[in-house]
Amino acid sequence: MPWLMVAATVIAGIVTIRPMGFSGLGLVVALLFLVNCAVLAARLLPEDLVPERSVVVWLALGVVAAAALLGTSRTGSAYLFAFFLAGHIGYRLDTRPALALAAFCSLLCGGVLYLRAGPDNHALTVVVGLATGIAVLPGMAARSRAQATQAAISAAEASERAARAEARTAVLTERSRIARDVHDVLAHSLAGINMQLELADALIDTGDLVKVREATGKAHSLVRESLKQAQWTVHALREDSLPLQESLIAMLESSGHRNALTVTGAVRELPAQVTQNLLRIAQEALTNAARYAPGGEVGVQLRFAEGSTTLTIRNRPATKPVATGPGSGMGLIGMRERVALLGGTITTGPVTEGPDRGGWQVEAVIPG
Template sequence: MGFSGRGLAVAVLFVINCAVLLARTLPETDVPPRFALYWLTFGIVAAAALIGVSSSGSGYLFAFFLAGHIGYRLEARPALVLALLCSLLCAGALYFRLGPGYHVLPWTVGLATGIPVLPGIVRRGRQQALRAVLEAAESAERAARAEARTAVLTERSRIARDVHDVLAHSLAGINMQLELADALLDTGDLEKVREANDKAHSLVKESLKQAQWTVHALREDALPLLESLTAMLASSGHHDALTVVGTEREVPAQVGQNLLRIAQEALTNAARHAPGGEVAVELAFADSSTELRIRNRPATRTAPVSAGSGMGLIGMRERVALLGGTITAGPVTEGPDQGGWQVEAVIPYE
């Protein structure tokens, strides 16, 4: 190296080669592919020129390191082309004796400067494989988190429906009886006040029983469908209202739970909107499905004014949809029950 002539050229080329190699530390995402191609091509020319003007044999190390980085930085095809160009330029500088250092190294050493491109390509392949594995793991983790969130939302919806079935219905009935008792106090009819109070007490007991059913359901304990439905009707005052069609069979816990909730919703609505009306429940075990039909006749006495939550029918539809079934609800337009209301749920077997 020097400050004039060939010494200055060696110093300048040495600085350029150092700068090209230092650029290897730049992240791949920060360097456009086209710019990387130009930068590495320029580095190859500078490395070959350094071999040509230098009288020391150590200059070829820049070409070796650069060729290895070419294999890592570029795709295989352009990397091999640039590595071949590097070998030809470095070998040519020594073979044609373009500088004073030709006698230090044989031209075959210059020809070998492109060989490190091969381990560079292998390293690039491993890095890409590792990156693909990490991306797949991150994608799987995101999918698992999304699935977990969906499961949480589904479970929250299920709990919300059960809470609505137990609390909203029971508390609405209890509140109705207590309001009735309060209104009857002004009339002095203690017998009717006592009757309303007793009815409120029975609703409290029924609420406790429903709460126990809900706890069992949330724990996914199987509830016997037929026995539970019979007990529910009896506690609602509808004795002998259940008709069983077909041969009784055991249904999955989730099916039994949701059919019981649908029956509870329908019976509560019947008591609220059609007080005094007879109720008929039919449970049919078909070859391919389980069907539940609840029908009530028109009210025989004036229904008290009460505002429902509006979530009853929505909850029933959600329950049936989760099981792949269908549900219909609407007024009865013909027959002896004309003017009443019917809810029919059909749950297919898997």
């Protein structure tokens, strides 16, 4: 740890460096020793606290102080300050300024020791002085490891943020799906039941009990249909897979349309999500047909192609009075959302030609 190395260097300096006192050369050595301690202690400061240019100037002054301590002290471990300072240079600065400052440290310390040593010790002292800058290499390696660790931590944090955002998006998507299912089950069913009960209430005053029973019978039928729809919703929320063809037949028969399903192409099993959304689209279209075109015949076609599945619901014009107000528009929005989630397309609009002219058509094409 950095503070342990600094502490060890300071203790070694106090114990071994001589002369050190309060006057003459001892005072100079003591002051230089304190300056070197201050330079090494600066490595404990956070990197973002001091500007880069100030750090370079401070470390350059530290190199000068370390070389001066080497030149003034006679014995001891004064050279440790130069070694640890060079290591900190490699850790603190980028590669180019670190190498330049380390070279300056080596040349300055080598020159000082060359001038101090006698003729017989020039080679050894020069080697020791020049070697002080080599400590920059371990410092640079430690810097690389620290940067790699920080990059890994940043990547992990970014991944965690992305995972949280994805989870939130999934929750919102699921909420939208549940909202569509609740709308399909409650809004349509309750609207149909309310319409039949209002009709029965109006017929009571006429005394036509046959029509009253017919209206209440339809209300009961809608209640049973609502229970089936609730079952479908529970299946959808549990992500259970329903058989598409059989479910469409049951849905049509419960709506009073027998033999209304036509299947073309090679029948295959579809993913649960595709089946659920196609059933919801069919349910929405049939509910709208019963509301806006009562009495009109309904035909459903399910086409299996090589790269897509197409569901078409077409109803003829109403043959009975339409006793309902404008809808909320949420049904069409829900259908578009369902198809968009599957990457498909949906078209809705009036039928302008053929035997169903004047009616309405919904066609959903799901790829895959």
